[in-house]
Amino acid sequence: MSTSPIRLRDVALAAGTSTKTASRVINGDARVAVDTRKRVQEAVDSLGYQVDLMARSLRKGVDDTVGIVVPTIGDPFFAKAIEEIEQMALPRGINILVASNSRDPHLERKVVDGLLARRVAGLIVTPFSTDYSFLERVSTPVVFLDRHPEGINVGAVIVDDEGSAHRIVMHLASFGHRRIALLTDGLTVKTSRLRREGYLRAMGELGFPVEVELQATGCVDAAQAEACTNHMLDLPVPPTAIFSARSETSLGVVRALHLRGRTDIAFVSFGDFATADVLNPAVTVIDHDPRVLARKAMEMLSERLDGTLPSADDFVIPVELIARGSGELPALRAAS
Amino acid sequence: MSTSPIRLRDVALAAGTSTKTASRVINGDARVAVDTRKRVQEAVDSLGYQVDLMARSLRKGVDDTVGIVVPTIGDPFFAKAIEEIEQMALPRGINILVASNSRDPHLERKVVDGLLARRVAGLIVTPFSTDYSFLERVSTPVVFLDRHPEGINVGAVIVDDEGSAHRIVMHLASFGHRRIALLTDGLTVKTSRLRREGYLRAMGELGFPVEVELQATGCVDAAQAEACTNHMLDLPVPPTAIFSARSETSLGVVRALHLRGRTDIAFVSFGDFATADVLNPAVTVIDHDPRVLARKAMEMLSERLDGTLPSADDFVIPVELIARGSGELPALRAAS
DNA sequence: CCGGTCACTGACAACGATTACCTGATGGAC
DNA sequence: GTCCATCAGGTAATCGTTGTCAGTGACCGG
Numbered sequence: 001m002s003t004s005p006i007r008l009r010d011v012a013l014a015a016g017t018s019t020k021t022a023s024r025v026i027n028g029d030a031r032v033a034v035d036t037r038k039r040v041q042e043a044v045d046s047l048g049y050q051v052d053l054m055a056r057s058l059r060k061g062v063d064d065t066v067g068i069v070v071p072t073i074g075d076p077f078f079a080k081a082i083e084e085i086e087q088m089a090l091p092r093g094i095n096i097l098v099a100s101n102s103r104d105p106h107l108e109r110k111v112v113d114g115l116l117a118r119r120v121a122g123l124i125v126t127p128f129s130t131d132y133s134f135l136e137r138v139s140t141p142v143v144f145l146d147r148h149p150e151g152i153n154v155g156a157v158i159v160d161d162e163g164s165a166h167r168i169v170m171h172l173a174s175f176g177h178r179r180i181a182l183l184t185d186g187l188t189v190k191t192s193r194l195r196r197e198g199y200l201r202a203m204g205e206l207g208f209p210v211e212v213e214l215q216a217t218g219c220v221d222a223a224q225a226e227a228c229t230n231h232m233l234d235l236p237v238p239p240t241a242i243f244s245a246r247s248e249t250s251l252g253v254v255r256a257l258h259l260r261g262r263t264d265i266a267f268v269s270f271g272d273f274a275t276a277d278v279l280n281p282a283v284t285v286i287d288h289d290p291r292v293l294a295r296k297a298m299e300m301l302s303e304r305l306d307g308t309l310p311s312a313d314d315f316v317i318p319v320e321l322i323a324r325g326s327g328e329l330p331a332l333r334a335a336s
Numbered sequence: 337m338s339t340s341p342i343r344l345r346d347v348a349l350a351a352g353t354s355t356k357t358a359s360r361v362i363n364g365d366a367r368v369a370v371d372t373r374k375r376v377q378e379a380v381d382s383l384g385y386q387v388d389l390m391a392r393s394l395r396k397g398v399d400d401t402v403g404i405v406v407p408t409i410g411d412p413f414f415a416k417a418i419e420e421i422e423q424m425a426l427p428r429g430i431n432i433l434v435a436s437n438s439r440d441p442h443l444e445r446k447v448v449d450g451l452l453a454r455r456v457a458g459l460i461v462t463p464f465s466t467d468y469s470f471l472e473r474v475s476t477p478v479v480f481l482d483r484h485p486e487g488i489n490v491g492a493v494i495v496d497d498e499g500s501a502h503r504i505v506m507h508l509a510s511f512g513h514r515r516i517a518l519l520t521d522g523l524t525v526k527t528s529r530l531r532r533e534g535y536l537r538a539m540g541e542l543g544f545p546v547e548v549e550l551q552a553t554g555c556v557d558a559a560q561a562e563a564c565t566n567h568m569l570d571l572p573v574p575p576t577a578i579f580s581a582r583s584e585t586s587l588g589v590v591r592a593l594h595l596r597g598r599t600d601i602a603f604v605s606f607g608d609f610a611t612a613d614v615l616n617p618a619v620t621v622i623d624h625d626p627r628v629l630a631r632k633a634m635e636m637l638s639e640r641l642d643g644t645l646p647s648a649d650d651f652v653i654p655v656e657l658i659a660r661g662s663g664e665l666p667a668l669r670a671a672s
Numbered sequence: 673c674c675g676g677t678c679a680c681t682g683a684c685a686a687c688g689a690t691t692a693c694c695t696g697a698t699g700g701a702c
Numbered sequence: 703g704t705c706c707a708t709c710a711g712g713t714a715a716t717c718g719t720t721g722t723c724a725g726t727g728a729c730c731g732g
Binding site (some may be wrong): 369 | 686689696
């Protein structure tokens, strides 16, 4: 037997006031007599009244929610980011709507529109590849996470993708590697492009030949990365070092290397992952922490929600290279 | 410059009809003249009208959203579950609200109430430890995921926790182990209790002594599991096998074992994890797949949303033990 | 030629809360 | 003893959409 829901007018009736006064009490308006306030409070408690957030949001014009759009929710990187945002939103009474663009540019636009139609208070988006200029005619505050979007210049929280990739290559080179392979997601993804640019710049500066067969640029998930790694290891002259541009792809690389027992090949991952430090050798990574990015993104969004300055500058989170062993394996003299 | 939002009345005005008729077109009502429909359609397109879902939901009494409550969003197990649910909801135009109870019983109730106040169409909940009997007076359909809640008898999608745990112990025993350690989350968590019961039953049936020092029942995360494992390994007579009741704790066990080089100790994890099959030895697991659970849960919820039978029976997903090596290590004769 | 379906359409109220505006009363200042 | 500021509280409009119900012609069988 479901009890009929309690509405504000029921509370007002019980407290002997108008709905307006009851509303004031609930919203903490000071202009209510202590006595009246108490009566309303009691009515609320005894009836178990709960505000209908739907109705409130309609009236106010915005919903107390933040929408999050990521490529894939199950990716631990994004899962951690979502967690961080949710934790920050909780004390503010803000709920989180999550949606994935499923790595589909067409869907991406639809998903964002759907969230806007819901009148979310703000959005945090990791763009996949859509042109986001349509957001310019929208008043909803948006912060971009991990990637700078196309077609619009607003604030994004990012890391130095190009520079960090450059650094990884330099690191590997310092251990004698020349044949350094690159695995990235599709190049429609901005971070993939930037990391590849850093790779190419470093290779160029070092005077190393850049070979097409050492670049796998379409690894969308761990399985594909594993396949690509296997393919590279089967080359007549295989790479002596591998640079995986994403933690998801790193899982595939790790699987390929370990199942083949090729733990002699140097390996650096852009992004940490769960068992990276217990593998043998432990995996050297760029500490690309989703929580830190997410926290900053939510801070920026909060400022905009509070109407503070809408500084559209990007915020660059510093990252570090954590040497654990796999990235410091020396290159063997002339491969087998 | 943000354009003022386009409302239905603007569309109606442009199409020269009433808002009601425009509404009919938008909702695909057949009783509209072809000609009228076309005019409205054009107005919608040229103005770029989007339904205000907030208003629609208020009118309809329910929001096209499904709320998900899990202990921690960042846990890969739940992240995968959320992903699966979101993927299934997408084609139905349903959005997903995620919330975590942060493993806090007090918060848990508040979080669920908050979602209900938002008038979600349905809820999928992994209960932590709250008494959920309060849901009986609520008409919102709810499905429980992975754990059966306290105080209420509704449908839950679960696995055979007790039986699977029993099976793990039997498996380890068949390789000669007697000193089998158990690591679980707090016992307020139902799954932890059940898995421990299975462990105890098996130990009893085998006639093995059940020692308190071999049971760590408060490992909430990987770090604590690691500490507990280390503690056990330092016992005068350490365990020869470890049963970790959760994939999150398994990560801690793996770290402890590998950092100490004690890969001679048998190990089985209740729940798979990312690099379980590439570790050396590869980790034997119970294949406790969040996606399968989530899919079934969403199916059950969909049925209820469609008003179909509200069968309140639990649905038990079968699981398998995947032997990969770590669970098949033989017990050494009389430990050092 | 009339009553009766049928297809289509619109006016209006309602969803439940908030806000703009207004009313009375009280009280202090002059 | 007026008068205005302030306080407590109420009334009605409003947010944008959809359900209810009524109304208009057109068409049909009798």
